[in-house]
Structures are given as C-alpha cells and as structure tokens.
Amino acid sequence: GAGVSQSPRYKVAKRGQDVALRCDPISGHVSLFWYQQALGQGPEFLTYFQNEAQLDKSGLPSDRFFAERPEGSVSTLKIQRTQQEDSAVYLCASSPYRDSGYFGPGTRLTVT
Amino acid sequence: KNEVEQSPQNLTAQEGEFITINCSYSVGISALHWLQQHPGGGIVSLFMLSSGKKKHGRLIATINIQEKHSSLHITASHPRDSAVYICAVPLSYNTDKLIFGTGTRLQVFP
Numbered sequence A: 001g002a003g004v005s006q007s008p009r010y011k012v013a014k015r016g017q018d019v020a021l022r023c024d025p026i027s028g029h030v031s032l033f034w035y036q037q038a039l040g041q042g043p044e045f046l047t048y049f050q051n052e053a054q055l056d057k058s059g060l061p062s063d064r065f066f067a068e069r070p071e072g073s074v075s076t077l078k079i080q081r082t083q084q085e086d087s088a089v090y091l092c093a094s095s096p097y098r099d100s101g102y103f104g105p106g107t108r109l110t111v112t
Numbered sequence B: 001k002n003e004v005e006q007s008p009q010n011l012t013a014q015e016g017e018f019i020t021i022n023c024s025y026s027v028g029i030s031a032l033h034w035l036q037q038h039p040g041g042g043i044v045s046l047f048m049l050s051s052g053k054k055k056h057g058r059l060i061a062t063i064n065i066q067e068k069h070s071s072l073h074i075t076a077s078h079p080r081d082s083a084v085y086i087c088a089v090p091l092s093y094n095t096d097k098l099i100f101g102t103g104t105r106l107q108v109f110p
Helices: none
Strands: A005-007 A010-013 A019-024 A031-037 A044-050 A053-056 A065-068 A075-079 A088-095 A107-111 B004-007 B010-014 B019-025 B032-037 B043-049 B052-056 B059-064 B069-074 B083-090 B098-100 B104-109
Touching: A005 A088, A010 A019, A019 A088, A019 A107, A031 A075, A031 B098, A044 A065, A044 A075, A044 B098, A075 A088, B004 B083, B010 B019, B019 B032, B019 B083, B019 B104, B032 B069, B043 B052, B043 B059, B043 B069, B069 B083
Parallel strands: A010 A107, B010 B104
Antiparallel strands: A005 A019, A019 A075, A031 A044, A031 A088, A044 A053, A065 A075, A088 A107, B004 B019, B019 B069, B032 B043, B032 B083, B052 B059, B059 B069, B083 B098, B083 B104
C-alpha cells in the first residue's frame, strides 16, 4: 500500500485484557512514532524508533505499555492488563529520516 | 502553559467563506506541521513548513519564525473541509518528536 496502515482499526477490550496494535509503515521509512490521542485532546507522544532501535520511550505512560519493531519495519504496540484510562486512539506515523510524518488511520481502543 | 496553542478551538463557516486558523508555539523549532483529522481518527499531513508560505490547492500555510506563529487558511471553504485541524511542532531542534495543539474543529455548512 501507499500509506501507513494500522490494524485493527477498532478494538474493544475488557479491562484486564492484553491488546496488540499493529503499524505497517511506508516501506523504507526509517523513523516510526506512536502517539496516543485521548478524546478531545491532541495526540501525545508515546515512543520513537529509528529502524529497529527504540530511541525514546519517554512517553509510555506505564510499564504496561510495550512497543517493538524487531526488523525495522512493522511495529507493534502492546498494552498489558488494559485499564479504562487506556481508551484512546493510537496513532502511528512513519517518515524518512528528518522529514514530515505520514500518519496512519489510527486504532481506536475502547476498554470496557 | 501549553507549548502549542491554537485558536479558535471551534469554528463554523458557510460554504465559500475564507477560513483562518492560528497556531502559536513557545519552543524553538525547525519546522511546523499542519495536520487534518477527520471523524474516525485518521490524520493527514497537510504541510510541513519552516519559513514563509506554502500553498496546496485551496489551502495556504504561513509561518513567522520570529513571532513563533503560523496560520492555516482555507479559501472558498467547502463542507468536505469539515475536520479537526492540528498544529504540531518538534519538541526541540534535534528531534522529530512532535508536540501537538489540541486542534481546531471546523464545520462548514452548505
């Protein structure tokens, strides 16, 4: 595909369940970002990869959040033991190094 | 104080009107992004600019680095322009990590 894709687009989880959100960046893009967007708010940074290296994870809200990009392309954001406050849209963006970000459609997570 | 502030928060317009959305930021930056988010959450990158002005179709973005201010203009607005418009800047000069404004919700009525 031509753009960043994310799956699933929508996810409903019961509190306490683990979830895994996938991001397929544009082929060849070095940088990959994950953002969390709560309802009515602007996105907030979670974590950043340059190729397979996670260079910044300062935005991850707790140790229940874990992200990986093992081969420098597809990335997975995992949330363990989901809580209601984890309900948000999770956005992935990729870019060539030092360039404008291309955003995916987001995954809307609802924890009930 | 938010590092990126947008105004107005909400904006309604009649089709055909000229729209202006403003963004002010407090950090030193290398470039500023304007993004469009439609219902459902997907974000589209409209512009990245570091000086002057850029134009794409009916959209125009300007930036004044000295004043730390940018504007997004929409000429001849159309109902399909209805969306949330978000301004974002890098946290510092040597990072691509973005910080975002809370967005301006635009509704254009026919």
